[in-house]
Amino acid sequence: MSAPAPTLSTTRSTPDGRARSAARLRAPRRRRHSADRPRRSVTLTLLTGLVLLYSLVPLVWLIVSATKTQEGLFGSFGLWFDGDFALWENITRTLTYDGGVFVRWLFNTLLYVVLGAGGATFLAVLGGYGLAKFDFPGRRAVLAVVIGAVAVPGTALAVPTFLMFSGLGLTNTPWAVIVPSLISPFGLYLMWVFTSEAVPTELLEAARIDGAGEARTFFRVALPLLGPGIVTVSLFTMVATWNNYFLPLIMIKDPDWYPLTLGLDAWNSQASTAGGEAIFDLVITGSLLTIVPLIAAFLLLQRYWQSGLAAGSVKE
Amino acid sequence: MTTPLPATAGPATSRRRRGARTWTGWGFVGPFMTVFGLVFLAPIAYSLYLSLFRDRMIGGTVFVGLENYQRALTDPRFWEGVGRVALFLGVQVPIMLGIALLVALAIDSGRLYGRDFFRMAVFLPYAVPAVVATLMWGFMYGTRFGLLGDINDALGVSLPDPLSPDLVLAAIGNIVTWEFTGYNMLILYSALRVVPRSLYEAAEIDGAGQLRVITAIKLPALRGALVIATVFSIIGSFQLFNEPSILRNLAPNAVTTDYTPNLYTYSLSFSGQQHNYAATVAVVMGLITMAVAYAVQLRGMRKEA
Numbered sequence: 001m002s003a004p005a006p007t008l009s010t011t012r013s014t015p016d017g018r019a020r021s022a023a024r025l026r027a028p029r030r031r032r033h034s035a036d037r038p039r040r041s042v043t044l045t046l047l048t049g050l051v052l053l054y055s056l057v058p059l060v061w062l063i064v065s066a067t068k069t070q071e072g073l074f075g076s077f078g079l080w081f082d083g084d085f086a087l088w089e090n091i092t093r094t095l096t097y098d099g100g101v102f103v104r105w106l107f108n109t110l111l112y113v114v115l116g117a118g119g120a121t122f123l124a125v126l127g128g129y130g131l132a133k134f135d136f137p138g139r140r141a142v143l144a145v146v147i148g149a150v151a152v153p154g155t156a157l158a159v160p161t162f163l164m165f166s167g168l169g170l171t172n173t174p175w176a177v178i179v180p181s182l183i184s185p186f187g188l189y190l191m192w193v194f195t196s197e198a199v200p201t202e203l204l205e206a207a208r209i210d211g212a213g214e215a216r217t218f219f220r221v222a223l224p225l226l227g228p229g230i231v232t233v234s235l236f237t238m239v240a241t242w243n244n245y246f247l248p249l250i251m252i253k254d255p256d257w258y259p260l261t262l263g264l265d266a267w268n269s270q271a272s273t274a275g276g277e278a279i280f281d282l283v284i285t286g287s288l289l290t291i292v293p294l295i296a297a298f299l300l301l302q303r304y305w306q307s308g309l310a311a312g313s314v315k316e
Numbered sequence: 317m318t319t320p321l322p323a324t325a326g327p328a329t330s331r332r333r334r335g336a337r338t339w340t341g342w343g344f345v346g347p348f349m350t351v352f353g354l355v356f357l358a359p360i361a362y363s364l365y366l367s368l369f370r371d372r373m374i375g376g377t378v379f380v381g382l383e384n385y386q387r388a389l390t391d392p393r394f395w396e397g398v399g400r401v402a403l404f405l406g407v408q409v410p411i412m413l414g415i416a417l418l419v420a421l422a423i424d425s426g427r428l429y430g431r432d433f434f435r436m437a438v439f440l441p442y443a444v445p446a447v448v449a450t451l452m453w454g455f456m457y458g459t460r461f462g463l464l465g466d467i468n469d470a471l472g473v474s475l476p477d478p479l480s481p482d483l484v485l486a487a488i489g490n491i492v493t494w495e496f497t498g499y500n501m502l503i504l505y506s507a508l509r510v511v512p513r514s515l516y517e518a519a520e521i522d523g524a525g526q527l528r529v530i531t532a533i534k535l536p537a538l539r540g541a542l543v544i545a546t547v548f549s550i551i552g553s554f555q556l557f558n559e560p561s562i563l564r565n566l567a568p569n570a571v572t573t574d575y576t577p578n579l580y581t582y583s584l585s586f587s588g589q590q591h592n593y594a595a596t597v598a599v600v601m602g603l604i605t606m607a608v609a610y611a612v613q614l615r616g617m618r619k620e621a
Contacts, residue, residue, distance in 0.1 A: 040427055041428070044422055047422070056440075058452050058453065059441075065455075078456065130341045139341065157360065159366075160358075160362040160363040161359040164362055214343065287452065295443050306502075
């Protein structure tokens with residue numbers, strides 16, 4: 001059995017801190033720099049800094065560009081600010097353009113995320129718990145089918161899914177986006193591994209002996225131990241739903257039900273249609289507004305989801 | 317232990333303690349499996365069914381057996397797309413995973429200044445939707461108000477246009493690399509964090525250098541995670557759709573409607589109304605993806621043994 005230290009998943013401090021203090025307890029440091037406390041390297045920092053630049057420059061470009069007028073976009077250097085600072089004006093125009101359709105798309109996206117990602121997380125937590133803590137007829141088949149289906153390209157399912165949903169009269173409704181978003185095989189897998197580490201079976205047995213039913217045992221005993229795992233899974237399903245493009249593209253024809261991604265794409269292609277108004281400034285500002293909530297969520301919750309990922313995702 | 321589900325041993329062991337099988341587990345797994353059946357299994361079955369029929373102008377839908385498959389296997393538009401994503405896979409995935417590996421090792425080494433900042437900042441592009449990433453890069457590639465135009469003006473050079481037919485695949489490769497390097501880095505980094513620190517101390521006492529620690533301890537520990545990352549990247553490459561589809565607005569001549577198998581399926585289905593043939597192409601592509609992913613996984617596992 002590849003028994004990973006169960007404490008990893010239940011402690012909430014960062015993995016680094018934990019490992020370091022544990023190592024320090026075991027072997028007192030003899031030297032100033034050791035395997036435990038290596039010497040910092042300027043060269044390595046600079047080299048890795050190249051990848052950092054690569055990752056951040058486009059985002060800097062986006063922020064800088066969102067402050068420019070359309071003329072400024074064409075006339076000024078991409079990575080520096082233009083004379084007039086038009087960020088607030090751009091935001092106002094983005095939110096009010098075409099009768100405030102951007103706000104409508106934002107609410108659609110929120111609806112898809114709350115119901116889709118929320119539901120996906122709930123199903124993954126329940127399913128992961130079931131797989132980790134119960135033996136039931138067909139358990140192996142469930143695992144085989146889910147793993148096998150993950151290898152099937154999701155987009156390969158698009159055509160039949162569209163035809164099925166069309167037959168059910170669900171296309172062009174929010175359900176066509178929400179229902180397929182409810183399944184996150186990665187989330188199920190993550191919760192399964194996480195539960196087997198973070199919830200001691202003995203604890204569940206104790207609860208049952210005390211007369212708690214299965215539902216009560218799950219909600220009162222197991223669920224509180226699953227915090228970091230749930231945060232991790234919900235962030236990843238949230239990203240998947242918030243950023244989804246292909247599924248709404250095939251399912252939704254009515255712009256009133258577009259999510260932000262589809263709306264931005266529509267705004268961008270507007271410039272190349274005959275008689276369409278080019279609104280690159282709004283596309284850019286809208287893009288910035290689209291990514292801010294997710295980046296904020298990742299930064300604010302990083303302590304929780306990173307420990308959840310470390311404990312769950314790729315343990316040997 | 318390097319399949320996408322490396323923890324199989326865990327639950328299996330605890331099962332012995334649990335005793336008799338009951339149906340209780342289904343109460344928890346049931347809801348997932350019900351929706352899974354609706355949005356995964358049913359479409360797969362329906363796809364297979366559709367692929368056996370053809371819509372005729374006269375006479376409606378008729379059963380044609382494997383005729384659609386014959387057509388797909390000899391369809392140059394399909395195979396060109398397959399070749400393109402295979403080339404993409406062969407070049408982009410090693411570059412992306414290579415960078416991800418180097419960054420993960422650098423952050424894990426503890427030798428960086430501002431390690432936590434590095435870890436988050438490199439990961440951030442993952443949170444950016446493919447639509448926004450493609451629009452951003454598309455604008456930057458552009459010579460009108462893009463960075464490329466700025467560089468050309470500033471240096472008095474004329475760099476090749478990334479949105480030309482020759483270079484657009486590399487331009488897409490760059491966008492995908494930008495989007496997913498950080499994600500893969502985090503997967504690899506998470507795997508490195510669970511290596512027992514005592515191994516490093518033992519190596520230090522034995523006088524092993526940094527490089528030796530990497531080759532003897534860290535890389536073997538990463539093999540499972542690398543296999544997973546590779547398999548996911550293969551699936552992603554073969555599914556390539558969002559980036560080329562959005563770039564089409566900016567470079568309609570460079571990105572054709574059959575640029576990747578997925579774009580081909582999409583245009584067959586939604587512009588051409590050829591649902592049956594589109595389903596066939598999707599099935600064939602699914603089989604190719606599974607075969608390649610499975611082969612890589614087997615190979616990755618064998619190396620470890």
